[in-house]
Amino acid sequence: MTENTKKVKVKDIQRGVWNPETISEIKYKAATGKHRIRGCGSTQKYPSFDDLLVLPSQLSRLSIDTYREDCRTQTVLGSRFAKNPLVIETPIMISGMSYGALSKESKTALAKSTQIVGTSINNGEGGLLPEERDNSYKQVVQITPSRMGFSLANIEAADALEVICGIGAKPGLSGHLMGSKITKEIAEFRQLPEGIDLHSHPRHGDIFGADDMVLKIQELRDVTDWKIPIFVKIAAGRVKEDVKIAAKTGVDGIVIDGSEGGTGAAPVVATAHLGIPTLPAIVQATRALEEMGLKEEISLIVSGGIKDGSDVVKAMALGADAVAIGTGTMIAMGCVVCLRCHEGKCAFGIGTQDPERRKKLDIDDAAQKVANYIQGMTYEAVLIAKAAGKTALANMEREDLRSMTLESCAMTGIPLMGTNYTFTDAFGFF
Amino acid sequence: MVSLDIAGMSTQDVNRKLKELIRQDDDIVVKNPHSVHNFATALKGSRTVSVEGSTGFYTGGFLQGPSIIIKGNTGLYTGDNMGAGEIIVEMNTGSNCAPSMVGGTIVVKGHSGSRAGWGMKGGNLIVCGDVGLWCGKMTLGGRIIFLGKVGKGIGESMYNGVIHVLDPDVEDKLGGNVTLISIEDKEKKAVEALFKKYNIEQGVDDFKSIVPNVSGRHEYVLFKPTHKRTEAPK
Numbered sequence: 001m002t003e004n005t006k007k008v009k010v011k012d013i014q015r016g017v018w019n020p021e022t023i024s025e026i027k028y029k030a031a032t033g034k035h036r037i038r039g040c041g042s043t044q045k046y047p048s049f050d051d052l053l054v055l056p057s058q059l060s061r062l063s064i065d066t067y068r069e070d071c072r073t074q075t076v077l078g079s080r081f082a083k084n085p086l087v088i089e090t091p092i093m094i095s096g097m098s099y100g101a102l103s104k105e106s107k108t109a110l111a112k113s114t115q116i117v118g119t120s121i122n123n124g125e126g127g128l129l130p131e132e133r134d135n136s137y138k139q140v141v142q143i144t145p146s147r148m149g150f151s152l153a154n155i156e157a158a159d160a161l162e163v164i165c166g167i168g169a170k171p172g173l174s175g176h177l178m179g180s181k182i183t184k185e186i187a188e189f190r191q192l193p194e195g196i197d198l199h200s201h202p203r204h205g206d207i208f209g210a211d212d213m214v215l216k217i218q219e220l221r222d223v224t225d226w227k228i229p230i231f232v233k234i235a236a237g238r239v240k241e242d243v244k245i246a247a248k249t250g251v252d253g254i255v256i257d258g259s260e261g262g263t264g265a266a267p268v269v270a271t272a273h274l275g276i277p278t279l280p281a282i283v284q285a286t287r288a289l290e291e292m293g294l295k296e297e298i299s300l301i302v303s304g305g306i307k308d309g310s311d312v313v314k315a316m317a318l319g320a321d322a323v324a325i326g327t328g329t330m331i332a333m334g335c336v337v338c339l340r341c342h343e344g345k346c347a348f349g350i351g352t353q354d355p356e357r358r359k360k361l362d363i364d365d366a367a368q369k370v371a372n373y374i375q376g377m378t379y380e381a382v383l384i385a386k387a388a389g390k391t392a393l394a395n396m397e398r399e400d401l402r403s404m405t406l407e408s409c410a411m412t413g414i415p416l417m418g419t420n421y422t423f424t425d426a427f428g429f430f
Numbered sequence: 431m432v433s434l435d436i437a438g439m440s441t442q443d444v445n446r447k448l449k450e451l452i453r454q455d456d457d458i459v460v461k462n463p464h465s466v467h468n469f470a471t472a473l474k475g476s477r478t479v480s481v482e483g484s485t486g487f488y489t490g491g492f493l494q495g496p497s498i499i500i501k502g503n504t505g506l507y508t509g510d511n512m513g514a515g516e517i518i519v520e521m522n523t524g525s526n527c528a529p530s531m532v533g534g535t536i537v538v539k540g541h542s543g544s545r546a547g548w549g550m551k552g553g554n555l556i557v558c559g560d561v562g563l564w565c566g567k568m569t570l571g572g573r574i575i576f577l578g579k580v581g582k583g584i585g586e587s588m589y590n591g592v593i594h595v596l597d598p599d600v601e602d603k604l605g606g607n608v609t610l611i612s613i614e615d616k617e618k619k620a621v622e623a624l625f626k627k628y629n630i631e632q633g634v635d636d637f638k639s640i641v642p643n644v645s646g647r648h649e650y651v652l653f654k655p656t657h658k659r660t661e662a663p664k
């Protein structure tokens with residue numbers, strides 16, 4: 001052995017398969033005989049919106065004055081059949097996060113933030129908290145497979161309904177709420193015994209298949225008298241097929257949640273390996289709706305890993321009418337993405353039901369921060385859109401984008417930067 | 431009493447008409463239902479709607495008060511999300527009867543399929559005949575009474591509520607995370623009262639009750655290993 005080789009320390013050797021994370025996962029299984037549960041969703045590195053760039057306007061297009069000219073952000077969702085579509089002032093909605101996964105204080109803060117910026121909140125699984133309903137600007141109510149805390153009264157309080165089939169973090173799996181979060185209050189709210197881990201249904205007991213869902217949607221139309229929009233939320237997987245089926249069931253809007261999407265608790269193996277990310281999912285969803293000639297009729301809402309205004313503007317250019325954010329709003333309130341949401345010991349009073357920890361969250365301060373975050377994101381989106389020559393966010397087109405990598409080019413059909421060419425399926429280009 | 435012939439009417443028109451008639455505070459007799467789906471969705475009021483024939487899927491979904499009497503059969507998902515009132519089915523129902531029901535009473539005089547009482551949260555479900563697999567799965571409340579034979583996996587992962595059964599072989603068909611106990615006196619009274627109200631001639635002494643395990647953790651079988659642990663050969 002030479003002197004040189006001796007000097008390399010084991011800790012400095014590059015690790016492939018047997019990296020510290022793999023080793024920790026094996027040890028966990030060796031100790032428990034089970035898969036690991038974690039909060040926050042996938043930690044995988046996925047292709048992202050950062051792999052796309054927006055083309056600014058120069059001579060071929062005229063830019064809009066960032067500070068002195070308007071760019072419309074008001075967003076109307078669900079006007080396919082609903083008499084009263086959902087009208088929000090920014091295309092950034094707050095996604096469904098359950099009271100249970102989140103504390104009452106954080107749900108209330110999120111609701112209050114929607115009043116400040118004029119957007120919608122979604123109750124998530126496990127009932128509609130009165131504090132949320134009373135403080136929200138627009139209220140989306142989820143119809144989850146478990147129907148915990150769900151009744152006609154919730155529908156009557158809703159500005160839109162969302163029938164959920166799955167979430168990007170753990171598609172094909174049911175909701176989890178670990179026993180540590182099922183306190184007396186949550187137990188009463190959800191009709192559960194205290195302290196027992198909840199694994200709810202992955203399928204709706206009253207929708208066994210797409211044909212039945214057609215009838216279900218008609219039933220919900222009868223219940224709502226065709227007044228409020230009905231969305232369906234699906235996790236990104238076989239997006240094209242799922243979107244086409246969803247469109248045929250007669251909904252007004254489709255929410256696609258990519259695999260980056262957050263969660264309060266999920267098996268790590270599910271978050272990492274089930275489903276596809278948001279970027280390719282939007283493209284497939286848009287293609288599916290265009291093939292059916294329904295792109296203009298059905299609203300497309302996307303979520304999963306949306307973090308800033310550039311993501312919003314690019315998602316919209318690819319065909320989204322709005323985005324929904326979850327984890328970002330939690331971070332705005334103080335969350336540091338410690339991945340331990342499921343333990344219920346959140347030091348910031350967000351992902352916890354412990355009365356002492358809950359006191360840590362100042363509701364009004366948190367509401368203002370979430371509102372600031374959404375406003376800041378909207379500013380960013382508007383800034384880019386104006387530079388691209390748009391007077392409305394909804395005017396963003398895929399023609400305004402270029403791919404930074406061969407991978408994103410292949411995946412999205414958006415030409416590689418510096419070219420007008422793409423390969424794989426064309427995406428309405430040239 | 432008013433009579434309504436719904437032959438050829440769309441579901442939407444049927445429900446609109448029912449809402450209109452029930453507001454006039456009259457009992458309604460429905461003729462020629464022809465297995466219409468989504469019959470009486472979210473109907474409110476306190477009158478009786480008798481149907482001379484069969485209805486389809488989602489009969490009486492989100493019902494809020496009236497009594498619906500179906501002289502024939504109903505399809506899948508009878509009384510889904512029902513909040514209050516009664517649905518009495520003189521014959522059989524399809525599978526998934528009373529899913530996510532919140533309140534009121536459903537009485538099935540004949541048989542029901544699999545998954546009756548799935549995710550039920552309140553109210554009463556009585557099936558006089560047999561039921562299939564996985565009935566009362568993950569119920570969160572309410573009272574389920576099965577007079578006939580039950581299928582496998584009954585009561586799987588119940589969190590709340592109670593299922594009363596007569597089937598003598600029920601012990602072999604229990605789902606996970608539940609316990610079979612003998613029926614308590616106060617439960618007997620409640621069941622007796624329901625039987626009396628709905629003219630069901632059946633004693634209550636032989637019933638057993640399935641109740642959820644409410645302490646410890648729920649156990650799940652994620653896959654079934656056929657291999658049993660063995661001692662190493664000497």
Ligand SMILES: Cc1cc2nc3c(=O)[nH]c(=O)nc-3n(C[C@H](O)[C@H](O)[C@H](O)COP(=O)(O)O)c2cc1C
Nearest residue numbers: 095096097098124125261262263264304305326327
């Ligand atoms: C704490 C938490 C709880 C959630 N609870 C629900 C829920 O009850 N129902 C649901 O459909 N999605 C739920 N989600 C997923 C979100 O609705 C959304 O799909 C996801 O957060 C979007 O991705 P993002 O977090 O990267 O923005 C939850 C997410 C989080 C972070």
